Amino acid sequence: MYVCLCNGITDRQIRQAVEDGASSMRELRRQLGVCGNCGRCGPEAREILCQTQCRVAAEKVTIDLPPVPALTQPAWAAG
Numbered sequence: 001m002y003v004c005l006c007n008g009i010t011d012r013q014i015r016q017a018v019e020d021g022a023s024s025m026r027e028l029r030r031q032l033g034v035c036g037n038c039g040r041c042g043p044e045a046r047e048i049l050c051q052t053q054c055r056v057a058a059e060k061v062t063i064d065l066p067p068v069p070a071l072t073q074p075a076w077a078a079g
């Protein structure tokens with residue numbers, strides 16, 4: 001979907017730029033030209049920037065859980 005009509009920038013291009021390291025609207029403007037003319041695309045581009053940053057950060061989160069204890073047979077069932 002086109003986000004910036006002035007420069008023909010799509011949401012996919014913005015997501016890719018953020019995944020490649022762009023972390024601000026200033027960087028998106030410098031790399032893609034988004035929001036560099038009329039500015040109407042600014043709110044949507046910012047939303048895509050934030051959503052993509054959250055997704056990328058969430059993908060890096062790992063949770064260390066303790067090992068699951070081995071199941072043992074109860075004493076009453078062993079006999």
Ligand code: FES
Pocket residue numbers: 003004005006007034035036037038039040041042
């Ligand atoms: S729509 Fe992006 S600068 Fe105009």
